Amino acid sequence: MRTIEHALGSLLSSCAWAQASDVPGVLLRAIMLAILLSGCEAPKVLAPPPPLRAASAASYAVDVEFDVPLDRASAEDASRYSLIPASGGTPASISSATLVDTLYGRVVQLLIPDWLSSNPDTTDFDLTVSNVQSITGRSTGIRAVRFRTGLSYRAPMRAWFDSNCDRCHGAAQQDGSYRTDSYAALLGGGTNATANVIPGDPMCLTVVKCKPHNSMFNAANLTYFDYELIKNWVESFNARF
Ligand code: HEC
Secondary structure: OHHHHHHHHHHHHHOHHHHHOOOOHHHHHHHHHHHHHHOOOOOOOOOOOOOEEEEEEEOOEEEEEEOOOEOHHHHOOHHHEEEEEOOOOOOEOOOEEEEOOOOOOOEEEEEOOHHHHHOOOOOEEEEEEEOOEEOOOOEOOEEEEEEEOOOEOOOEHHHHHHHHOOOOEOOOOEHHHOOOOOHHHHOOOOOOOOOOOOOOOOOOHHHHHOOOOOHHHHHOOOOHHHHHHHHHHHHOOOOOO
16 A cells, blocks of 8 residues: 555656645545556656655755655644754754755755754754645654764765666766766766866756756656755765765
């Protein structure tokens, strides 16, 4: 059943008009199934995404990805999120929650203004989300995930390139004459001498290719959260090692 829900979730993502509709959940699912059978944009049925992912978007912001498209009002209610240091202590206060992913409706960005001055870089936090609703009005329940603030090549980006890119850009295969399996190679050129990752520049080739619907977004089956991750590493954290 969960798998079917995931498949329907990705269908919802690929059919923008359905997100705007008010049709009750059951009917909506029936319509989605009919669309699946008739082949709307022929979405691939992928392995189910993890229920919750979180990563720093900047020193004072956190991106949170759900596995289903969300109801905007509940997704943007900051009181449904809590961020507690893994070592214990007081929760960080969250000033806003914004649904930044207007394509798939699954990524919310939390702002934590206190972190502008205290900047807890490389610190583990436990994020808990309570009763954020999916676009079909179903509660996503209470979910938690631990993440480390700050983005660096060593963690989590090296593992991210490894699982998403290295099979086509590694030792065995170098598509586009480009390798993503070392920091030096990432910052190098591919088919020409221009660097593909330029610290601070969200318009550099590697980031642009990972934008939703661009070639590497599709080749690697990325999500909006993945695009945010690579963009924020390059732009907000200067593609640091
Ligand atoms: C299924 C194979 C495949 C996967 C997975 C893949 N790529 Fe590619 N990539 C290609 C192919 C083929 C090309 C050459 C054609 C093109 O430029 O679109 C390419 C080209 C590129 C280029 C352009 C290189 C140049 O200098 O012209 C960049 C940058 C790139 N990929 C980044 C990535 C990143 C980052 C990932 C992981 C998120 C990724 N790719 C995952 C197949 C893949």
